[in-house]
Amino acid sequence: MNAPLIILVTSFFVALTMAGVLFIISHTYPKSIRGLADWSWGLLTMGLGLPLFIARNHIPDLFSIVLANLMILGGFMLMNAGIRKFSGIEARIRTVWLFGFVVVFAVLFAWFTYVHPSVAMRVATLNLFSLVVISDQLRVVLKELPRTAGRNILSVSLTILIGARVVRLVSLLFGIDQPTGVFDPSLLQLTYLAIPSIMIPLGTISLVMLASEKLHQNLEFTSRYDDLTQCLNKRAAMEALNQEIARAKRNGNKLSIMLIDLDNFKNINDTHGHLEGDKVLVDFSRRAKTFLRETDQLSRFGGDEFMVVLPDTALAQAALIAGRLNAARRENESIAWSVSIGLSEWLGQVDSQAALLNRADQALYKSKASGRNQTQAI
Structure with missing residues (x-):
C-alpha cells in the first residue's frame, strides 16, 4: 500500500470518527448551541468522498473525480454554514449564488476531466474554490467568536488549511508543482494529503471546546439572569x-x-x-x-x-x-x-x-x- 493511499484511508476513518463525535454532541447539547450538526454533516460528506478518490481508475471519472471533489467542496461549505449558525449570524449569500458557485465548480471539473484533461487545473480549481470557502469561515471566526481557547485553535487550523492552499496555488502557477494524480508520491502531494488528516481532529477538538464554552456561558447566564425579563435574578x-x-x-x-x-x-x-x-x-x-x-x-x-x-x-x-x-x-x-x-x-x-x-x-x-x-x- 503506497503512502498516498495510507493517508487517504487514515483520513477517511478520522473524518467519520470526528463526524460521529460531533453528531453525538449535537444531539446531547442544548438546541440553542447550533451548527454542530452542520459541521458533522460536512465532515461526513468529506469522509464519504475519500473512498471515491481511492477507487480512482476502478470506477468512472464522473464519480472518482467530479463527484469526489464536489463532496470535498460541499463538506467545506457545510462546515462554513455550521460556524455561521454557531456564531448566530444569518447567511448573507442567496441560495442561487451558492448554487451557482457549486455549478461553476462542477463544470470546471468536468471540463478539465473530459474536454481538456489536466490534473494541475483540477488541483488548482479545488484549491481556489475551497480557499474562498475556508477564508470566509476564518473571517467569521475572527469577527464573531469571542477570544477563547477553542476559537484560537480553530483559527490556527483554518489558517493552516488556507496556507496550504495558497502554497499549492503558487507552486502550480510557477510550475514548481506538477501533480500527476491523487496517488502522486511527491513530497508536496503527500504533505497536502496529510494536512486534512491532522486538521480534521484539531478542528473538531476546537468545535467541541467552543460548544463547551458556550454551554458554560449559557449555564452561567441562566444562573444569574431572569429568563423572562433578562434582568439579574x-x-x-x-x-x-x-x-x-x-x-x-x-x-x-x-x-x-x-x-x-x-x-x-x-x-x-x-x-x-x-x-x-x-x-x-x-x-x-x-x-x-x-x-x-x-x-x-x-x-x-x-x-x-x-x-x-x-x-x-x-x-x-x-x-x-x-x-x-x-x-x-x-x-x-x-x-x-x-x-x-x-x-x-x-x-x-x-x-x-x-x-x-x-x-x-x-x-x-x-x-x-x-x-x-x-x-x-x-
Whole structure:
C-alpha cells in the first residue's frame, strides 16, 4: 500500500470518527448551541468522498473525480454554514449564488476531466474554490467568536488549511508543482494529503471546546439572569449589591438603591391572564433599562418587584431617575401599568445591607400606601 493511499484511508476513518463525535454532541447539547450538526454533516460528506478518490481508475471519472471533489467542496461549505449558525449570524449569500458557485465548480471539473484533461487545473480549481470557502469561515471566526481557547485553535487550523492552499496555488502557477494524480508520491502531494488528516481532529477538538464554552456561558447566564425579563435574578442582585457596598466602604462613594413594584399587578394577571402579565413585566424592564446607566444594575427581585442598584448616586440623583421611571408608565393601551418606588441611600460605615434594604422596603410600602404611582424615600 503506497503512502498516498495510507493517508487517504487514515483520513477517511478520522473524518467519520470526528463526524460521529460531533453528531453525538449535537444531539446531547442544548438546541440553542447550533451548527454542530452542520459541521458533522460536512465532515461526513468529506469522509464519504475519500473512498471515491481511492477507487480512482476502478470506477468512472464522473464519480472518482467530479463527484469526489464536489463532496470535498460541499463538506467545506457545510462546515462554513455550521460556524455561521454557531456564531448566530444569518447567511448573507442567496441560495442561487451558492448554487451557482457549486455549478461553476462542477463544470470546471468536468471540463478539465473530459474536454481538456489536466490534473494541475483540477488541483488548482479545488484549491481556489475551497480557499474562498475556508477564508470566509476564518473571517467569521475572527469577527464573531469571542477570544477563547477553542476559537484560537480553530483559527490556527483554518489558517493552516488556507496556507496550504495558497502554497499549492503558487507552486502550480510557477510550475514548481506538477501533480500527476491523487496517488502522486511527491513530497508536496503527500504533505497536502496529510494536512486534512491532522486538521480534521484539531478542528473538531476546537468545535467541541467552543460548544463547551458556550454551554458554560449559557449555564452561567441562566444562573444569574431572569429568563423572562433578562434582568439579574435576586441572587445575582444581592451579590452586586454586596460588591457595591464593599466599594462604597472602601472608597467612600455614594450608593443608592430603589425597590420598584408594579401597581395592581395581581389584577392584571387576574383580568388579562398570566401571559399578558408576563408581557407587562418585559415591557417595564425594557423601558426601565433605557433610563438607567450602564453601571446601574436592574434585577427582578421577585414576582412583580424589581431592584435597581445605583453606584455613585446620591439620594437626590436617584429621585430624578425614579421620576423618569414613574413618567414611563404605560397608559391609553389595552393594559396600562405604573410603578411605585422606594428609595434609600447608603449611610456610610455605620450602615448595613439589611438596613439599606429595609429602608427601601419601608419607602416602597409608603409609596403604595400613599396612592401608588409615585416615589418615596427613607
